[in-house]
Amino acid sequence: MTISTSQKRLPGLIQASLQCYPAPGRHWVGFSGGLDSTVLLHVLHKCEIPVQAVYVHHGLSENADRWQDHCRTFSNGLNIPFTALRVAVDKRDGGLEQGARRARYRAFEEVMSPGDQILLGHHGDDQAETFFLRLLRGAGVLGLAGMAEWRSVGSGKSLLRPLLKVGRAELEAWAREHKLSWIDDESNSDEGLDRNFLRHRIMAPLGERWPVRQRVSQAVDNLRESVELLEELALADLNTCDLKRERLGESLCLKVFSGLSMARRKNLLRNWILRQGGMSPESSSLQEALAQVHSAAQDAQLAVQLGGRVVRRYRQRLCLTPVLAPLPPGSDMPLNWDGVSRLALPGGGVLEPEMNWEEGEYRVSYRCGGERAHPVGRSHSQALKKLLQEKALEPWLRDRVPLVYLDGKLVAVAGLFSCKVDDNIPGQPPDWRFFD
Structure with a gap:
C-alpha cells in the first residue's frame, strides 16, 4: 500500500x-x-x-x-x-x-x-x-x-x-x-x-x-448475514411476546416467551439486550439467567445483571431495565421544586411539570415508610405502600417515586395520582420518567 x-x-x-x-x-x-x-x-x-x-x-x-x-x-x-x-x-x-x-x-x-x-x-x-x-x-x-x-x-x-x-x-x-x-x-x-x-x-x-x-x-x-437473520427472528419474537415500553426499560409477556424454544429464548434475550444498548452476554450467562427466570416465584423480585442490563420479573411480565444508580444519602432529599420546571432526581429520572399546575414552593422527596395518601376520587386516605401495589408500580421503583409536598401536605405522587388536599391541586399529577 x-x-x-x-x-x-x-x-x-x-x-x-x-x-x-x-x-x-x-x-x-x-x-x-x-x-x-x-x-x-x-x-x-x-x-x-x-x-x-x-x-x-x-x-x-x-x-x-x-x-x-x-x-x-x-x-x-x-x-x-x-x-x-x-x-x-x-x-x-x-x-x-x-x-x-x-x-x-x-x-x-x-x-x-x-x-x-x-x-x-x-x-x-x-x-x-x-x-x-x-x-x-x-x-x-x-x-x-x-x-x-x-x-x-x-x-x-x-x-x-x-x-x-x-x-x-x-x-x-x-x-x-x-x-x-x-x-x-x-x-x-x-x-x-x-x-x-x-x-x-x-x-x-x-x-x-x-x-x-x-x-x-x-x-x-458472511457471519454478519447470519446475525442479521437472527436479529430479524428476535424482532419477530419480541413483537409476538407483546413487547411494551415501560417507565424504565421494556417488558414482554412471560407466558408467550416461555413457550418459545430455548434457542429462541436465548436469541431473543441476547438481541433485546443489544437493542437497549447493552453488551452481548455469553451463552452460559444467558442460560443461567433463563433458569432463574423459570424458577423464580411469580412475584419474586428477581434481578439478574446481564450484559449491562437487568433482567427482572413482575406480574407475569419479563422486564429488561438499565442498571439503576444507587440512591444517594437521605440528606440529598427533599428537593425544592417550583412546579413549572423540569427537576432532575437523585438516582436517575426526572420530574416533569403538568401544564395545569401552578408555580409554587413545593418540596419533593422519596418514601421513608409509613406515608399515607388520599387520591383524588377516593373517600379516604390509604397507606401509600398499598396504593403503589394497587397501581402496579414495579417494586424496584417504589422507593424512587417522587412525592410532591406543599405546605407539608402530600399533594401528588408523580406519574400516578394527585391527592385530595384542596381545589387548587389539579387532578393530573406531574409526570415522572426515566431517560434510559
Missing part, C-alpha cells in the same frame, strides 16, 4: 462510514493516544469534521497521567475539545481486559447525550484478533461475527468503527507521512494478556502463510 494511496483511502473510508451511519448529535472520538485513535482523530481533523476527544483514565499504568497530558496536548494542537474521564476497573468483571473494556464503554455512554455518536479506532488487524479470541472462547455466530461497524450504546446513542477495513500498516503509513507521535502502551508487550499472546505468538506466523486480515474480514461479512 503506497503512502499516496493511503492519503486518499483513509479520508474516503471514514467519510463514507459517517454518511452510512449519520448521527444528529455530537461526534466523540475515544482517544487513547495510541496509533489507531491518533490517526482517526487526525484524519477527522483533516476532513474538517467537528469532533470531541475523550480520554479514559483506567488507573492501571503509572504512565496514565502522562498519557492523558499527551492526549490533551495533541487535541489542543488540533483545536479539538478534550475531555478526560477517570474510571475504576473491577477485575472481577470478566478479568482485567474485560473489566477495563466495560469500564471504558460505561464512561463513553455517560459522557454522551441522546443523538451523539462515539468513533473508535479499531482496525482490521484488531478484528482478526477478536475473531480468533472469540473462537478460542467458544463463541457463537454473534461473537464470531466480530466487532460491528455500528451499534447502539443506549437511548439514541451510537458507536461507530470506521477503520475496520484498514490494516495497522496503513495507519502507520498515514502517521509517519504526517509526522504524528503516538503512545505505545507497555502492556501491549505483556504476553500474559490473551490478546497480546495471540498477536505476537499466533497471528504473526499465520500471516506468513495466509492473508489473515482479509480472510477474517470475508468470514465476518
Whole structure:
C-alpha cells in the first residue's frame, strides 16, 4: 500500500462510514493516544469534521497521567475539545481486559447525550484478533461475527468503527507521512494478556502463510448475514411476546416467551439486550439467567445483571431495565421544586411539570415508610405502600417515586395520582420518567 494511496483511502473510508451511519448529535472520538485513535482523530481533523476527544483514565499504568497530558496536548494542537474521564476497573468483571473494556464503554455512554455518536479506532488487524479470541472462547455466530461497524450504546446513542477495513500498516503509513507521535502502551508487550499472546505468538506466523486480515474480514461479512437473520427472528419474537415500553426499560409477556424454544429464548434475550444498548452476554450467562427466570416465584423480585442490563420479573411480565444508580444519602432529599420546571432526581429520572399546575414552593422527596395518601376520587386516605401495589408500580421503583409536598401536605405522587388536599391541586399529577 503506497503512502499516496493511503492519503486518499483513509479520508474516503471514514467519510463514507459517517454518511452510512449519520448521527444528529455530537461526534466523540475515544482517544487513547495510541496509533489507531491518533490517526482517526487526525484524519477527522483533516476532513474538517467537528469532533470531541475523550480520554479514559483506567488507573492501571503509572504512565496514565502522562498519557492523558499527551492526549490533551495533541487535541489542543488540533483545536479539538478534550475531555478526560477517570474510571475504576473491577477485575472481577470478566478479568482485567474485560473489566477495563466495560469500564471504558460505561464512561463513553455517560459522557454522551441522546443523538451523539462515539468513533473508535479499531482496525482490521484488531478484528482478526477478536475473531480468533472469540473462537478460542467458544463463541457463537454473534461473537464470531466480530466487532460491528455500528451499534447502539443506549437511548439514541451510537458507536461507530470506521477503520475496520484498514490494516495497522496503513495507519502507520498515514502517521509517519504526517509526522504524528503516538503512545505505545507497555502492556501491549505483556504476553500474559490473551490478546497480546495471540498477536505476537499466533497471528504473526499465520500471516506468513495466509492473508489473515482479509480472510477474517470475508468470514465476518458472511457471519454478519447470519446475525442479521437472527436479529430479524428476535424482532419477530419480541413483537409476538407483546413487547411494551415501560417507565424504565421494556417488558414482554412471560407466558408467550416461555413457550418459545430455548434457542429462541436465548436469541431473543441476547438481541433485546443489544437493542437497549447493552453488551452481548455469553451463552452460559444467558442460560443461567433463563433458569432463574423459570424458577423464580411469580412475584419474586428477581434481578439478574446481564450484559449491562437487568433482567427482572413482575406480574407475569419479563422486564429488561438499565442498571439503576444507587440512591444517594437521605440528606440529598427533599428537593425544592417550583412546579413549572423540569427537576432532575437523585438516582436517575426526572420530574416533569403538568401544564395545569401552578408555580409554587413545593418540596419533593422519596418514601421513608409509613406515608399515607388520599387520591383524588377516593373517600379516604390509604397507606401509600398499598396504593403503589394497587397501581402496579414495579417494586424496584417504589422507593424512587417522587412525592410532591406543599405546605407539608402530600399533594401528588408523580406519574400516578394527585391527592385530595384542596381545589387548587389539579387532578393530573406531574409526570415522572426515566431517560434510559
